[in-house]
Amino acid sequence: DIEMTQSPDYLAVPLGERATINCKPSQSVLYSSNNKDSLAWYQKKPGQPPQLLIYWASTRESGVPDRFSGSGSGTDFTLTINNLQAEDVAVYYCQQYYSTPRTFGQGTKVEIK
Amino acid sequence: EVQLVESGGDLVQPGGSLRLSCSASGFLFSSYGMHWVRQAPGRGLEYVSAITYDGHSTYYADSVKGRFTISRDNSKNTLFLQMTSLRPDDTAVYYCAKDLGDWFFDLWGRGTLVTVSS
Numbered sequence: 001d002i003e004m005t006q007s008p009d010y011l012a013v014p015l016g017e018r019a020t021i022n023c024k025p026s027q028s029v030l031y032s033s034n035n036k037d038s039l040a041w042y043q044k045k046p047g048q049p050p051q052l053l054i055y056w057a058s059t060r061e062s063g064v065p066d067r068f069s070g071s072g073s074g075t076d077f078t079l080t081i082n083n084l085q086a087e088d089v090a091v092y093y094c095q096q097y098y099s100t101p102r103t104f105g106q107g108t109k110v111e112i113k
Numbered sequence: 114e115v116q117l118v119e120s121g122g123d124l125v126q127p128g129g130s131l132r133l134s135c136s137a138s139g140f141l142f143s144s145y146g147m148h149w150v151r152q153a154p155g156r157g158l159e160y161v162s163a164i165t166y167d168g169h170s171t172y173y174a175d176s177v178k179g180r181f182t183i184s185r186d187n188s189k190n191t192l193f194l195q196m197t198s199l200r201p202d203d204t205a206v207y208y209c210a211k212d213l214g215d216w217f218f219d220l221w222g223r224g225t226l227v228t229v230s231s
Contacts, residue, residue, distance in 0.1 A: 038216065038217075040217040040218070042158075042218075044152075044158070048223075049208055049221035049222060049223050049224055050150075050158065050208070050210075050218070050221055051221075052217060052218060052219055055216070055217040055219075061219070091157075093157065093158055095158075095217070095218075097212070097215075097216045097217050100163055100172045101160045101163075101172060101174060102148070102160055102163070102218075103160060104150075104157060104158045104159070104160060105157075106157050107157040107158070
């Protein structure tokens with residue numbers, strides 16, 4: 001199984017500032033058929049289902065604000081939230097879909113400082 | 114409307130059984146792999162089980178292997194999770210999710226709560 005490690009576990013950022021979350025798979029998740037990394041990011045708010053933000057490591061899902069961006073390759077990936085808003089308070093999870101089980105990171109809780 | 118709706122969650126005693134359902138609408142259910150993911154209170158997302166679009170292949174996390182069975186009825190656009198020998202650590206909100214092209218999960222249900230307690 002591919003293990004996904006996120007850092008930090010908790011992040012407090014002032015309104016309008018930048019939040020950066022890291023995700024490290026235990027092995028490459030590069031999908032050779034399209035040369036893209038099989039890495040997704042989800043936002044989870046209490047009482048709501050997870051919402052897809054980013055897939056293929058850097059492709060923003062339709063309707064997701066452009067302050068959310070994904071980057072990285074190999075075994076180092078980052079979710080960046082620019083201009084943090086109050087509605088961005090949530091837990092963020094990375095997930096690899098290179099192989100089953102489609103493992104998740106342990107989550108990063110983002111709050112307003 | 115494109116949606117997934119889970120049902121069947123309940124309070125059950127340890128050792129008991131439950132059958133969860135996930136009703137799909139608004140998309141061609143029979144074309145997509147489906148998954149169950151759970152979140153225990155105060156914990157992160159845990160990948161539980163998966164089934165291919167045609168039901169021919171399944172996956173189970175070690176924590177549920179031998180106790181849970183995933184299945185689907187493509188004629189009724191419904192995904193199931195039969196849970197037996199339930200334990201307190203199975204207490205969680207159970208979400209069904211649809212994958213896109215056997216890749217990421219682009220649609221999730223709102224979840225159903227399973228509580229295992231005496």
